[in-house]
Structures are given as structure tokens and as C-alpha cells.
Amino acid sequence: MDEFREQIEYLERSANLSTSIQDVQTVIDQLTAMRAAIAAAPHSAPLTLAKNQVPIKDGLDRAQKNLLPIYKGLGKYSKSLDKKFKDKPLPSAENDALSSHPSLINRAIAMHLLREGQFDVASTFISEATKHPVQPEPTAGTPNPYLHESWEQDLANGTFDSQNLQQQFGEMYHILHELRTMRNLRPAIEWARNRSDVLEARGSNLEWELCQLQFICLFIGRDLHGVPIEGDESNGPLRAWAYARSEFGPFQNRYAKEVQQLMGAMAYAPNVLESPYRRYFYNDAAWEEVASSFTREFCSLLGLSADSPLYIAATAGAIALPTLLKLQNIMKEKRTEWTTQDELPVEIPLPPSYHFHSIFVCPVSKEQSTDANPPMMMPCGHVIAQESLDRISKGTRFKCPYCPGESQPKDARKVVL
Amino acid sequence: MAELTSTKLNAESHLLLDQPLLRMPYALSRQNFKSAQRTLEHTSIAVTKDLSSLAKSSTSNSSSPAKTLQDLDAILGKMQGLKRKLESLHDEETKLNHSATARIQHLDELYSMDSLADVKYEHWSRVRLSRLLVDYLLRSGYIESASHLASAKGIEELVDVDAFVAAHKIEKSLREGRSVTPALNWCKENSQGLKRLGGNLEFELRLQQYIELVRKGHEGLHGAGGENDEEGDERMEGVGDEEEDMAGGVELDDLERKRKVAGAEKLMDARIHAKKWLAPGSADTEILGKAAGLLAFKPWDPVEPYASLYSPSRWTHLATLFLTTHHTLFSLPSRPLLHIALSAGLSALKTPSCHSAYTSSSANASSSTTTVCPICSTELNELARNVPYAHHTKSIVESDPVVLPNGRIYGRDRLRKFNEKVGTERGWVRDPVAGVQGEKWREEEVRKVFIM
Numbered sequence: 032m033d034e035f036r037e038q039i040e041y042l043e044r045s046a047n048l049s050t051s052i053q054d055v056q057t058v059i060d061q062l063t064a065m066r067a068a069i070a071a072a073p074h075s076a077p078l079t080l081a082k083n084q085v086p087i088k089d090g091l092d093r094a095q096k097n098l099l100p101i102y103k104g105l106g107k108y109s110k111s112l113d114k115k116f117k118d119k120p121l122p123s124a125e126n127d128a129l130s131s132h133p134s135l136i137n138r139a140i141a142m143h144l145l146r147e148g149q150f151d152v153a154s155t156f157i158s159e160a161t162k163h164p165v166q167p168e169p170t171a172g173t174p175n176p177y178l179h180e181s182w183e184q185d186l187a188n189g190t191f192d193s194q195n196l197q198q199q200f201g202e203m204y205h206i207l208h209e210l211r212t213m214r215n216l217r218p219a220i221e222w223a224r225n226r227s228d229v230l231e232a233r234g235s236n237l238e239w240e241l242c243q244l245q246f247i248c249l250f251i252g253r254d255l256h257g258v259p260i261e262g263d264e265s266n267g268p269l270r271a272w273a274y275a276r277s278e279f280g281p282f283q284n285r286y287a288k289e290v291q292q293l294m295g296a297m298a299y300a301p302n303v304l305e306s307p308y309r310r311y312f313y314n315d316a317a318w319e320e321v322a323s324s325f326t327r328e329f330c331s332l333l334g335l336s337a338d339s340p341l342y343i344a345a346t347a348g349a350i351a352l353p354t355l356l357k358l359q360n361i362m363k364e365k366r367t368e369w370t371t372q373d374e375l376p377v378e379i380p381l382p383p384s385y386h387f388h389s390i391f392v393c394p395v396s397k398e399q400s401t402d403a404n405p406p407m408m409m410p411c412g413h414v415i416a417q418e419s420l421d422r423i424s425k426g427t428r429f430k431c432p433y434c435p436g437e438s439q440p441k442d443a444r445k446v447v448l
Numbered sequence: 449m450a451e452l453t454s455t456k457l458n459a460e461s462h463l464l465l466d467q468p469l470l471r472m473p474y475a476l477s478r479q480n481f482k483s484a485q486r487t488l489e490h491t492s493i494a495v496t497k498d499l500s501s502l503a504k505s506s507t508s509n510s511s512s513p514a515k516t517l518q519d520l521d522a523i524l525g526k527m528q529g530l531k532r533k534l535e536s537l538h539d540e541e542t543k544l545n546h547s548a549t550a551r552i553q554h555l556d557e558l559y560s561m562d563s564l565a566d567v568k569y570e571h572w573s574r575v576r577l578s579r580l581l582v583d584y585l586l587r588s589g590y591i592e593s594a595s596h597l598a599s600a601k602g603i604e605e606l607v608d609v610d611a612f613v614a615a616h617k618i619e620k621s622l623r624e625g626r627s628v629t630p631a632l633n634w635c636k637e638n639s640q641g642l643k644r645l646g647g648n649l650e651f652e653l654r655l656q657q658y659i660e661l662v663r664k665g666h667e668g669l670h671g672a673g674g675e676n677d678e679e680g681d682e683r684m685e686g687v688g689d690e691e692e693d694m695a696g697g698v699e700l701d702d703l704e705r706k707r708k709v710a711g712a713e714k715l716m717d718a719r720i721h722a723k724k725w726l727a728p729g730s731a732d733t734e735i736l737g738k739a740a741g742l743l744a745f746k747p748w749d750p751v752e753p754y755a756s757l758y759s760p761s762r763w764t765h766l767a768t769l770f771l772t773t774h775h776t777l778f779s780l781p782s783r784p785l786l787h788i789a790l791s792a793g794l795s796a797l798k799t800p801s802c803h804s805a806y807t808s809s810s811a812n813a814s815s816s817t818t819t820v821c822p823i824c825s826t827e828l829n830e831l832a833r834n835v836p837y838a839h840h841t842k843s844i845v846e847s848d849p850v851v852l853p854n855g856r857i858y859g860r861d862r863l864r865k866f867n868e869k870v871g872t873e874r875g876w877v878r879d880p881v882a883g884v885q886g887e888k889w890r891e892e893e894v895r896k897v898f899i900m
Contacts, residue, residue, distance in 0.1 A: 032556040039552065043545045048484055048538040055531045062527060066520045073513035080503040087499060091492040098488065101481050112474060116467045129787045132831055139827040140581060152600050156585070156593035163589060232883040234869035285871040331820060340822030345580060345786070346573045348793025350564065353461040355792055375839045379796045382455040382564045387821035388801040389810035390844040394900040399840055401800040408851060413898045433900060446855045446897065447806050448845065
């Protein structure tokens with residue numbers, strides 16, 4: 032990269048058109064002077080003209096010659112580029128499965144823009160995309176061509192309701208803004224309270240976390256909207272106490288321990304800083320945690336993942352590309368094709384945070400479990416794939432490949448990971 | 449055997465998607481430079497020539513001083529024009545160099561990170577996604593959205609909105625305006641690069657010009673609907689379609705005669721055009737033969753291959769050909785980079801569970817202890833249906849897996865956490881997928897499961 036930078040700097044600094052422009056200006060000056068001379072002495076015109084032929088031609092030649100450094104600079108830069116990308120060909124896309132579903136991509140982009148809070152861009156995009164729907168251009172190797180799905184159709188039918196989605200995400204960003212920058216918990220608490228039964232069923236304690244934070248806020252001297260109250264800090268604990276009495280009722284059962292802890296802190300009210308409760312009260316990370324758990328819950332209730340899938344997929348794609356490219360080269364060398372269209376032929380190392388589902392690979396057949404070939408647990412607790420089980424048992428009593436346990440095939444149970 | 453999971457970031461191999469990022473400004477710089485070189489050369493030759501002829505004529509007696517001054521002013525004007533042109537090219541040059549610097553800077557950031565888990569990498573990757581999106585939007589012709597997104601994200605220097613706008617204009621002029629002039633101008637500007645590339649864009653454009661001339665000629669001679677020409681142009685001899693009864697006996701009025709003359713002229717033009725641009729050797733003889741045959745067949749004759757040469761679908765073909773040529777010339781991949789990144793990413797992330805009929809225990813929307821998998825999320829689910837799923841050679845399961853009586857497997861820790869959160873009574877467990885309304889079992893019924 033440093034090489035590139037130096038070369039561009041060179042182009043910017045010295046090898047640019049400004050020298051030639053100066054040369055042109057010099058010629059213009061010469062011509063102007065000549066014109067003045069001829070205007071002053073018309074009789075000497077032939078002489079003046081003849082005398083100036085060579086200097087002007089030289090001037091123009093110089094202007095052309097001064098382009099040379101640019102030419103050389105660009106050539107050098109081009110060579111460096113070639114060198115850098117020599118072993119990095121542009122990924123070819125012969126198996127571009129996505130090209131047959133342009134409207135699905137458009138939909139994914141629209142949702143990405145909405146969830147990123149780029150509402151203006153999203154509305155520009157939606158109107159442009161509705162006006163000019165893209166045509167699918169399946170590549171030769173595409174396994175399943177166009178399926179007659181249409182995002183524009185969805186828009187018209189209301190199954191893709193961008194207005195609704197925008198409204199939802201609008202609300203989310205409003206609440207997050209209040210939470211993060213204004214330190215105002217009210218909108219978030221209201222949102223969580225309206226959905227408390229759903230959240231509770233999910234095992235989410237978002238509402239409690241928010242109320243707890245509200246209590247702390249009051250305790251250290253802010254009002255219900257997160258605005259610090261000047262002057263009477265001593266009243267903070269009292270207000271918090273009042274808040275706890277009025278709001279903590281529903282939490283008594285599930286969060287008895289936490290409520291007790293907060294109440295215990297009241298005893299240290301004059302000097303929380305040096306109390307064992309300090310970590311509850313002065314914890315800035317708590318805000319970020321609450322904000323991110325809010326985002327996660329919000330998206331989950333919409334059936335969406337918390338981070339933009341487009342972002343995760345594109346990043347994973349960039350991580351996977353070198354491996355896939357290597358594979359492509361090897362296959363080209365050996366003149367082989369993929370034998371399985373359902374599964375990639377190589378393993379792609381992704382960071383652990385990119386593993387979402389548990390994966391079951393049968394220890395016997397080394398195949399991944401699918402709906403047709405699910406994992407089966409034998410009574411001894413070992414799990415193998417259905418097909419392996421059938422093969423080993425042949426329908427009769429058999430021994431587990433991993434322990435001395437014996438069992439009947441019918442005793443094996445399907446498990447879900 | 450490669451590592452199963454890895455957070456190591458190898459910047460060098462990570463740049464696969466980013467070649468066009470640097471190639472594009474380079475190609476534009478080159479184009480800019482060539483244009484400067486050409487202008488300078490042309491003007492220099494013209495000015496030198498003008499000056500020497502002026503010097504010569506000034507010696508003869510016929511020239512007046514006023515005339516000399518006038519000629520000098522014309523030369524000065526040319527030079528001023530040259531200077532203006534060079535200055536605007538210089539501005540463009542500066543802009544391009546700036547954007548190249550910004551791009552190098554952007555890519556260089558990658559070299560300062562060595563972990564994919566780095567927060568800086570996440571930020572970088574988000575910028576990259578925005579770049580890919582803008583690229584996709586530009587290619588799809590959603591120019592407004594593209595520039596809107598670029599400015600919203602502040603990445604104008606990392607994307608090539610202007611270049612795509614220009615290309616799109618030319619493409620549109622072919623597809624909708626049915627005009628080859630802008631495309632031919634573009635060919636002229638990039639003649640050198642195109643020569644190196646090979647390809648037949650310019651030939652195809654010239655051929656289209658020829659076809660249009662011939663079409664106009666036939667329409668003039670025969671009337672647009674296919675009236676027959678009684679006078680029998682010798683070019684038409686040997687063509688066996690006679691539709692005499694249609695125009696039989698109608699006297700040609702003046703207007704029609706004029707039209708016919710114009711038509712004949714057009715056909716003449718077409719032959720001249722063909723001689724100039726479609727000379728033997730400029731393409732294989734087969735297509736040249738077909739082109740010659742056009743003179744004999746009228747646009748409404750249902751005779752192949754001439755009908756398809758006359759067909760309006762050729763314009764679409766030309767538009768596509770132009771785009772492909774343009775992308776190759778600027779080292780842009782033929783498919784949007786977003787497609788390339790996404791299809792690789794979808795496959796890398798996809799598991800058999802993503803389109804399974806059973807709710808996965810490990811990633812679902814029904815409990816707060818799990819996150820929704822990006823492939824299962826509405827945005828990508830349908831899109832991922834047709835891509836292969838990732839290959840794994842080892843099971844990846846939560847630590848200390850246990851199985852519930854209903855066959856669902858969870859990590860013991862996560863199961864405990866969930867049950868604490870929903871407040872299940874002591875000694876009992878619930879299935880996170882079924883939630884608080886679901887069945888509950890005694891803790892003793894939860895069994896350890898062994899996954900090798």
C-alpha cells in the first residue's frame with residue numbers, strides 16, 4: 032500500500048498537468064506580445080511572424096514533452112497495481128445464484144437500509160426500484176432459475192410493507208436515541224410494558240432491566256426523563272424509593288433478589304460510592320447493554336436478526352472468498368466439478384460469532400444432518416445420523432459404535448439441535 | 449486441515465473484492481491523461497500550421513495588417529481554448545488523485561488490523577458493505593439511490609458515481625434513444641484501450657448505423673408500409689417478392705417522388721458508409737455478407753437472418769454489449785460485487801437448519817437467549833434457498849449438551865439461564881422454544897447427550 036501511496040503522491044505533487052498548463056500560458060504570452068508588436072508596427076509583421084515561429088513551436092513542444100512524467104507515473108502505478116493483484120483475479124461469477132432473484136436482493140437492500148435507519152435513502156431506493164424493476168439475468172450455471180417472485184408484487188400486495196417497517200424502525204431509532212444520548216428511559220419502558228407478556232414468554236428481562244436503571248437514575252439525582260436535577264441531590268434516594276414502591280410490584284416475584292439488593296442500597300444512600308453497591312450505580316456500560324438488548328428484543332419480535340443480515344453475509348462472503356477462489360483454481364486444474372450441489376466442497380473458517388446454529392456432523396458418516404437424515408440418539412446417549420443407524424443396525428439389535436451399549440433401532444430417538 | 453474457526457485477518461487475501469476500487473480511478477486517470485495529450489497535440493499541430501501559413505501569407509502583398517491581426521486573434525483563441533480545456537482536465541486529475549489517495553487509505557486501514565473480531569474491522573466492513581451496495585445500485589441503474597446512499601455514508605470518494613452515470617447515459621441512449629452517436633464518441637475516446645481489448649463494439653455500432661440507413665432507404669423507396677416500387681431499382685433485381693397489386697396504377701405525386709429520391713440517396717449513403725466502416729477484414733465475412741444482403745431485403749420481409757438484423761432487439765443487444773465492454777475496460781467484474789460477496793457469504797453461513805421444517809434449538813426468534821440467524825431472517829431466507837450450505841467436518845454444539853424429553857438439545861448453561869429468566873419453579877425445566885406456555889418437565893428427566 033505504501034508503494035501505491037508514494038506513486039499517487041508523486042502524481043499529485045509533481046507529475047500533473049499544471050506544468051503543461053504553464054507552458055501553454057507562456058505560448059499565449061508570446062502570442063500576445065507578438066500581436067502587440069505587429070499592431071504597433073504593421074510593416075514588420077512578416078519579420079515578427081517569422082522570428083516567432085520557432086520559439087512558439089518550441090513552447091508547444093515543451094508543453095507536450097512535460098506530459099511525459101504523467102505518462103511514466105501512471106505507467107508505474109499501473110505496473111504496481113498489476114503486481115499487487117496478479118494472484119488475485121476478479122472473482123468470476125459463473126454460479127451466480129443471486130442473479131435470478133434480483134427482486135429478492137432489492138428487498139433485502141430495502142430492509143437493510145430501513146434497519147440501518149437510512150429512511151431517506153430507503154424511500155429513494157424503493158421509489159426508483161418500483162419504477163424500474165430489474166430483470167433477472169440468470170447465469171449459465173444457476174441451479175434454479177427465476178421463480179416468479181416479485182418484490183414489487185409484494186409491495187403492491189402489502190406483504191412487503193415498507194411503510195410499516197419504516198415506522199417500526201423509526202420507533203426503534205427514536206427509543207434508542209432517547210436511551211443513548213438523552214438517557215431517557217421512558218419511551219423504552221413504555222414499549223416494553225406494552226409487550227410485557229410477549230417479552231416474558233421469551234424469557235426476556237428487558238422491562239426489569241429498564242426499570243432498574245430508572246431507579247438508579249432517580250437515585251443518583253435525575254428526574255424521570257433523565258434530566259439531572261440541580262441542587263437537591265439528597266432527594267434522589269427518596270424519589271427512587273417512591274418509584275420502587277409504585278413500579279416494582281409486578282417484579283416482586285421474579286426478581287425478588289434484585290429488588291432486595293436495590294433496597295439494601297438505600298441504607299448506603301449518603302455514600303453509595305464507597306458501598307458494596309457501587310457497581311450498580313456507577314456503571315456506564317449498563318446503558319449500552321440495555322440499548323443492545325433492547326435492539327435485539329425489538330428485532331426478534333419482528334422475526335429479524337439483531338444485526339443486519341446483509342452486513343453479516345457480505346462480511347462472511349469476504350472472509351470466504353479466498354478459500355472459494357483457491358477451490359475454484361484447484362477444480363480448474365483437476366478439471367473436476369462440484370459433485371454436490373447442496374453443499375460446499377470445502378470448509379470455510381469463520382469466526383465463532385458467525386456460527387448461529389448448532390451443527391451436527393455424524394461421527395460415522397461424516398455427513399451433516401438434514402431433515403431427511405436427522406440426528407438420532409441411542410439409549411446410551413450417543414448421537415449418530417439416521418442413515419448411519421440404519422446401516423449399522425440393519426434393523427436388528429446393534430452395538431453403539433462409541434460405547435458397549437446395545438440397543439434396538441426403534442429405541443433411538445430423533446433429536447433436534 | 450484448516451482451522452474450524454478463526455478470527456485471523458489476512459489483509460492481503462482479504463482484498464479480493466477490492467481490486468476495482470483502485471483500478472477504476474486509475475483507468476479514469478489514464479483516460480483523462482489521454483484526453484489531455486490528444487487535445488494538446490491537435491491544437492499544437494493546428495496552431496503551428498496556422499502560424500506558418502500566416503507567416504507565409506504576410507510576406508505577400510495581398511494581406512492587410514488587419515487580416516493578420518484577425519488571424520492571430522483566431523490562433524490566440526485556439527490557445528485560450530486549449531488552456532481552458534487543460535485546466536478543466538487538471539481539476540479532474542486532482543479529483544481523481546484525491547479519490548485514489550482516499551481509497552488507498554481505506555484499504556491500508558485493513559493492514560493495521562489483525563483480527564476479524566476487532567471493532568475497527570467491523571467498522572471497515574460496514575463501509576465496505578456500503579461501497580458494495582452503491583456499486584450494485586449504480587449497476588442496476590438506480591443512480592439517485594446510489595448517490596444518496598454515498599453521501600449519507602460519506603463515502604463519495606470511494607465510489608464511482610460519475611463514471612457510472614456517464615456510462616448509464618450512453619447505455620440509455622442506445623436502449624431507449626436508439627442513437628449510436630454517444631457510444632461512438634465514447635469508443636473514440638477510449639480507442640486505444642478498446643484496441644487492446646479486442647471486441648466488436650465499434651463494428652456493431654457502425655453496422656447499426658448502416659442498418660438504419662438501409663432501413664430509411666427502403667422505407668423511402670417503398671413507403672413505410674411495404675408499397676412496391678414500380679420503377680424497379682436495379683438493386684432490387686432478383687428479389688422475388690412482388691406486391692404489385694398494392695400500388696398498381698396509382699400515380700406518383702410530387703411528394704412521393706421526393707420521398708423516393710431521398711430513399712435512393714439513403715441507400716447510396718449506406719453503401720458509402722459500408723465502404724468506409726464495414727470494409728472487408730473488419731469482421732468475419734459472414735456478417736459482412738449478411739450486411740450486404742440487407743440492401744436486397746426490406747425491413748418488413750420475414751426472411752432470416754435479415755429480419756433479426758432489422759429487429760429493434762438489436763438495440764438492447766448493443767446496450768448490453770456497451771456495458772460489458774465498458775466494465776471490462778475499467779476492470780469491473782461483469783456481475784455486481786455484491787452478488788459475489790453475498791453468494792459466498794450465504795453459502796458460508798447457511799446450514800441445513802436454515803430451511804428446515806423444525807425450529808432449530810440453537811438459533812430462533814422465540815427466546816431471548818438465542819439470536820436469529822441472518823440466513824433465517826426474512827431478508828435473506830428466500831434468497832439463500834438455492835445456494836449450497838456450508839461444509840462442516842465437525843459438530844459444533846454448545847458445551848455440556850443435554851436433551852429434553854421432547855428431543856430438543858440445549859447447552860445446560862443456556863437452559864438453566866432461560867428457566868431462571870422465565871421464573872420456572874425450582875426443580876422443573878421448560879423448553880425455550882415452547883416458552884412459558886409450553887410443557888414442563890422435572891429436572892431429573894433432562895438427560896446428558898453425547899455428541900462426538
